[in-house]
Amino acid sequence: MPDIRHRVVVSAPLESVYQAVATSEGISEWWTRGGVQGESVEGSKLEFYFGGPDPAAVMEVSRLSPEGSVEWNCVGGADEWIGTRQSFDLSRQGDETVVLFTHADWRSPSEFMAHCSARWAYFLLSLKSLVETGQGTPFPEDLKF
Amino acid sequence: MPDIRHRVVVSAPLESVYQAVATSEGISEWWTRGGVQGESVEGSKLEFYFGGPDPAAVMEVSRLSPEGSVEWNCVGGADEWIGTRQSFDLSRQGDETVVLFTHADWRSPSEFMAHCSARWAYFLLSLKSLVETGQGTPFPEDLKF
Numbered sequence: 623m624p625d626i627r628h629r630v631v632v633s634a635p636l637e638s639v640y641q642a643v644a645t646s647e648g649i650s651e652w653w654t655r656g657g658v659q660g661e662s663v664e665g666s667k668l669e670f671y672f673g674g675p676d677p678a679a680v681m682e683v684s685r686l687s688p689e690g691s692v693e694w695n696c697v698g699g700a701d702e703w704i705g706t707r708q709s710f711d712l713s714r715q716g717d718e719t720v721v722l723f724t725h726a727d728w729r730s731p732s733e734f735m736a737h738c739s740a741r742w743a744y745f746l747l748s749l750k751s752l753v754e755t756g757q758g759t760p761f762p763e764d765l766k767f
Numbered sequence: 768m769p770d771i772r773h774r775v776v777v778s779a780p781l782e783s784v785y786q787a788v789a790t791s792e793g794i795s796e797w798w799t800r801g802g803v804q805g806e807s808v809e810g811s812k813l814e815f816y817f818g819g820p821d822p823a824a825v826m827e828v829s830r831l832s833p834e835g836s837v838e839w840n841c842v843g844g845a846d847e848w849i850g851t852r853q854s855f856d857l858s859r860q861g862d863e864t865v866v867l868f869t870h871a872d873w874r875s876p877s878e879f880m881a882h883c884s885a886r887w888a889y890f891l892l893s894l895k896s897l898v899e900t901g902q903g904t905p906f907p908e909d910l911k912f
Contacts, residue, residue: 624769624770625769625876626884627876627880627881627884628881628884628885628888629878629881629882629884629885630885630912631912632912722878722881723881724881731770731772733774733867735772736772736773736774736867736868736869737774739771739772739773739774739884739888740773740774740775740888740891740892743773743884743885743888743889744888744892746885747885747889747910747912750912765892767775767776767777767892767895
């Protein structure tokens, strides 16, 4: 099954990047300020809002390891997303942190998948900016494309 | 074989986007100002420089169609790139142009491929910015990550 995979290097400690992807507060500062509802704990669900009355995505948190791993299973939202998995694998590289992001198990390499691929890259650079400078570009301040 | 695929919408006529991907002058304003050597005509080779004495990539131009298609075959550069293919498929959508970019036929979904995936998304947003505003972020002015 086709996957989206991006690698981004962040000039910050692994712990700082982990906080930004493992907590609702962190995620809201680089992905969506439209709302992140739910508790970010293993087995719980997170709802992500992007301006509409319903969540654009609902993820079950399947793994949270402070050593550098966050994994979600998509259980609600866009039809093409349901059944896909997102993971953020963090590793140290000198003073920097490497983020290997995967959005796996798409049913087909659709044009929507290509759209999401570019969008994820954009938001991973928002994550980088947030951790390095304190300022991300989450929805609704994101560039529209 | 795994592919990188990104979709980006540009608020500009198709012809403007085509000029930016089909000509050396255009490419140098969104991908690399380090040098684009060679003639962008079908069957010819283009060399792309990113600061080193040798080209970082050499592409054979396999298709140039002003209706909205540019295709390259990578014949030199990073080992993992050789034998891969890049394509830019442009289509009109109202007043906008949809760019569907594919970097196809990677041998394996390596960490370098994930790096290149994020880098291509960044440079496609540079292309969007160039065509919409006259200002891209090509090498060496690009964000390093």
